[in-house]
Amino acid sequence: MNCEVCDRIKNKKGIVYSTEKISVMIPENAFTPGHLIVLPNEHFPILEAVPDKIISEMFTAANKVGVAVFEALGAQGTNILIQNGTAAGQEKPHVILHVIPRKENDGLNLQWAPKQMNEEEMSTIELKIKDQVGSVGIIEEEKKEPVEEKEVEEVKEDYLTKSLERIP
Amino acid sequence: MEELTPEQQAQMRQQCIFCQIADGKVAAKKVYEDDKVLAVLDINPANPGHILLLPKEHIAIMPQMDDELIGYMGIVSKQLSQVLLRTLQAQGTTIFVANGVAAGQRAPHFMIHIIPRMEGDDAGLKPLEKKYSEEQILQIHQGVYEAIKRVLGDAIPPEKQPINLDQKETPKEEKPGTKEPGKKETPKESKKKASPLDDVSKFLTGQ
Structure with missing residues (x-):
């Protein structure tokens, strides 16, 4: 696995905070001074691959990191940005949540030109999306691992049969 | 609230x-x-x-x-x-x-x-990236360390800057006998050192 972000996490480069599942880091390539990133310690290439519990922890941490940069850097605002997929500008093959401190006239352009859509186009899209939101709002259960117990038993049996075999 | x-x-x-x-x-x-x-x-x-x-x-x-x-x-x-x-x-x-x-x-x-x-769409939101030096990363780390610790309850302290004989800057002064564990450079102190990073220090000192 050749992920430079994973390497940076492993080598603890520029990490300011870390839990079992996530880390907060100063990126090597930044949008603005004080830009911090929140990421899963485990390698996930896109947002959809990240388990719900980790996403939840990332957003909770991002909220607090936002407050921290506000206080520490005299920021007047913050942006949260996830570039999910190369079409959205994703540069590294690892999910990254950006916390970007902002000041008036800092020269950072995070705007878009709004498009005009007519009623029919909007309604078509509304229906398409509504049709597929059945699984939204349902949080994944954490996966359990019952397999381990079985393995332990098998090992025990081997040991017993082996010791039986030794008896002359 | x-x-x-x-x-x-x-x-x-x-x-x-x-x-x-x-x-x-x-x-x-x-x-x-x-x-x-x-x-x-x-x-x-x-x-x-x-x-x-x-x-x-x-x-x-x-x-x-x-x-x-x-x-x-x-x-x-x-x-x-x-x-x-x-x-x-x-x-x-x-x-x-x-x-x-x-x-x-x-x-x-x-x-x-x-x-x-979509690839090549005009929806923007793709800010340009600037590469940070190790020094810049250290300065940011020093600047946010205390706040992160306070808000998140824990933080990893910035590494002490190694004494580099090639640099023109003076090495850190060490008062003999008075080791203060956990004393970090304040953003103001790091600003006094020769640093070409005006925008970073301005941010850190709230200018």
């Missing part, structure tokens, strides 16, 4: 267009709703299918939100992103939040933007 009287809350909700939408008083194209959040289509979208995900409760900016709700909104954002990829054949999604006018916040109600993206 301050406690408001029912009358004050009602007044606040009347003055906020997104609360009005959540309360069903103003029409909107709702694509998802549950007891905590509401997702509607933006009428001036960056791309067709641009979703605004809002808490039903009136919350102006992210720091006002409790951990559980922001965590939940993160999960729903991921799930809605997945829906956009599937239903609109989007090739990617942008998840975006603006806290404060300086960050581009235009409405007084917190929202997460979930925007479907």
Whole structure:
């Protein structure tokens, strides 16, 4: 696995905070001074691959990191940005949540030109999306691992049969 | 959050267009709703299918939100992103939040933007990156360390700067006998050292 972000996490480069599942880091390539990133310690290439519990922890941490940069850097605002997929500008093959401190006239352009859509186009899209939101709002259960117990038993049996075999 | 009287809350909700939408008083194209959040289509979208995900409760900016709700909104954002990829054949999604006018916040109600993206589209939100030096990274780390520790409850301290004989800067002074574990350079002290990074230090000292 050749992920430079994973390497940076492993080598603890520029990490300011870390839990079992996530880390907060100063990126090597930044949008603005004080830009911090929140990421899963485990390698996930896109947002959809990240388990719900980790996403939840990332957003909770991002909220607090936002407050921290506000206080520490005299920021007047913050942006949260996830570039999910190369079409959205994703540069590294690892999910990254950006916390970007902002000041008036800092020269950072995070705007878009709004498009005009007519009623029919909007309604078509509304229906398409509504049709597929059945699984939204349902949080994944954490996966359990019952397999381990079985393995332990098998090992025990081997040991017993082996010791039986030794008896002359 | 301050406690408001029912009358004050009602007044606040009347003055906020997104609360009005959540309360069903103003029409909107709702694509998802549950007891905590509401997702509607933006009428001036960056791309067709641009979703605004809002808490039903009136919350102006992210720091006002409790951990559980922001965590939940993160999960729903991921799930809605997945829906956009599937239903609109989007090739990617942008998840975006603006806290404060300086960050581009235009409405007084917190929202997460979930925007479907296509290769080469003109929806922007792709800021340019500038490469940081090790020194810059250390300065940022020193600048945010205390605040991160206070807000998150824990933080990893910045590494001490190694004495580099090649540099013109004087090495750190060490008072003999008085080792103060945990004493960190303040941002002001690091600014005094020869540093070509004007914008970084200005940020750190709040200029």
